[in-house]
Amino acid sequence: MKPIGPVNALYPMPTTLVGALVNGRPNFLAVAHVGILNHGTPQYLSIGLHKSHYSNAGIHANRTFSICLPDESLLVETDYCGIMTGKKTDKAALFDVFYGELETAPMIRECPVNMEMKLHDVLDFETHDIFVGVLVQTFAADEVHREGVIDIARLKPLLFDMASKQYWALGTALGQCWGAGKALKRRAAPQET
Amino acid sequence: MKPIGPVNALYPMPTTLVGALVNGRPNFLAVAHVGILNHGTPQYLSIGLHKSHYSNAGIHANRTFSICLPDESLLVETDYCGIMTGKKTDKAALFDVFYGELETAPMIRECPVNMEMKLHDVLDFETHDIFVGVLVQTFAADEVHREGVIDIARLKPLLFDMASKQYWALGTALGQCWGAGKALKRRAAPQET
Numbered sequence: 001m002k003p004i005g006p007v008n009a010l011y012p013m014p015t016t017l018v019g020a021l022v023n024g025r026p027n028f029l030a031v032a033h034v035g036i037l038n039h040g041t042p043q044y045l046s047i048g049l050h051k052s053h054y055s056n057a058g059i060h061a062n063r064t065f066s067i068c069l070p071d072e073s074l075l076v077e078t079d080y081c082g083i084m085t086g087k088k089t090d091k092a093a094l095f096d097v098f099y100g101e102l103e104t105a106p107m108i109r110e111c112p113v114n115m116e117m118k119l120h121d122v123l124d125f126e127t128h129d130i131f132v133g134v135l136v137q138t139f140a141a142d143e144v145h146r147e148g149v150i151d152i153a154r155l156k157p158l159l160f161d162m163a164s165k166q167y168w169a170l171g172t173a174l175g176q177c178w179g180a181g182k183a184l185k186r187r188a189a190p191q192e193t
Numbered sequence: 194m195k196p197i198g199p200v201n202a203l204y205p206m207p208t209t210l211v212g213a214l215v216n217g218r219p220n221f222l223a224v225a226h227v228g229i230l231n232h233g234t235p236q237y238l239s240i241g242l243h244k245s246h247y248s249n250a251g252i253h254a255n256r257t258f259s260i261c262l263p264d265e266s267l268l269v270e271t272d273y274c275g276i277m278t279g280k281k282t283d284k285a286a287l288f289d290v291f292y293g294e295l296e297t298a299p300m301i302r303e304c305p306v307n308m309e310m311k312l313h314d315v316l317d318f319e320t321h322d323i324f325v326g327v328l329v330q331t332f333a334a335d336e337v338h339r340e341g342v343i344d345i346a347r348l349k350p351l352l353f354d355m356a357s358k359q360y361w362a363l364g365t366a367l368g369q370c371w372g373a374g375k376a377l378k379r380r381a382a383p384q385e386t
Contacts, residue, residue: 001302001334002333003330004331004333004338004341005330005331005341006236006330007343008229008238008328008331009306009333010207012205012207012350012352012363014203014206032229033228033230033232034203035226035229035230036201036206036226036227036228036241037241037321037323038226039241039243039355040320042199048231050231050232067203069202072367075367075373077374077377079370079372079373079375079377080374080377081374082371082374083371083378094377098194109194115202115203123230123325125231128230128232135199135200137199138197138199138200138202139194139195139197140195142195145197148197150204151357152205152354152357155202157205159363162232163342164345164366165369166366166368166370167368167369167370168364168366170205170363170364171352171361171363173357173359173361174265174351174359174360174362175269175360177272177275177353177360179358180269181270181273181274182276184272184273184287185276
């Protein structure tokens with residue numbers, strides 16, 4: 001256990017396609033520097049975008065954006081949206097684009113899940129805009145949810161790791177949250193059993 | 194593709210053990226509502242903690258915390274740290290605890306990677322404190338990195354999904370970031386090849 005310098009190891013993260021309306025046209029950007037801020041209603045999520053990106057102005061202007069979740073089958077399209085800039089390329093032409101109630105947050109019908117976000121706040125970091133959004137509506141393909149509960153094994157999210165510069169698949173379920181630890185609780189305090 | 198209500202589907206997220214010194218003693222809390230805010234130096238990361246948690250006061254007081262990354266082998270201990278409260282339980286007794294240069298951010302020798310964080314800001318949400326930290330130092334076991342580049346396949350992170358209430362393993366590498374999309378670039382613009 002040695003110090004290796006301030007290396008960010010908080011990976012993998014879900015790879016997303018962030019949608020914004022920029023100069024009146026939909027654009028999509030690959031973003032994996034995302035965050036879940038709280039747990040509840042309203043639900044706040046964050047995306048961190050370098051200020052050089054084309055989409056930032058559109059999010060500032062419309063105060064809306066989307067977080068679309070591509071699955072494994074969209075790896076090439078997703079990566080393409082991470083390589084190309086909307087300044088020069090119509091990336092939305094790759095997809096069947098649709099809109100929800102916010103009307104200015106473009107989403108992708110090919111993505112199994114899309115989240116429509118209203119801008120809540122912007123954290124102005126030196127090189128990045130951190131857009132904090134409120135989740136307004138989620139759109140999901142029938143195949144990946146049952147009564148609104150997402151089945152992540154069917155979703156097949158595309159995970160991102162910076163160190164390997166690879167997309168990764170989700171593996172197998174390992175154990176129950178708020179359950180597996182009870183064994184240790186019993187061991188630590190046998191009088192409670 | 195139908196609306197299912199504002200369901201947060203931004204999973205899986207890395208499961209972490211957040212360390213804090215509370216009332217002079219180390220405490221660890223399971224946290225998967227985390228975020229990567231920017232990419233660069235300084236590197237900012239966020240953790241979202243419900244205000245009812247025992248650790249929040251310690252992070253406010255010392256302005257330091259740690260983000261420790263348990264691997265699959267620590268599933269039971271990690272879940273235990275998510276079930277039990279530091280108010281009543283000495284969860285640090287489970288681990289070989291060490292400190293880095295900040296001196297008040299307890300870390301776990303059994304975790305293959307530990308990140309030492311200095312508090313940068315707190316976003317005061319109604320029910321949650323969102324602690325934004327600056328990454329000061331990363332400690333990694335020899336087995337999971339080569340010259341400071343983490344090997345995520347060896348790290349075997351414990352991923353969290355809220356819908357299934359399960360911990361999940363990382364799967365296989367699927368393709369190259371900033372590489373796989375080039376095929377589409379060539380297809381879209383064959384004159385460039």
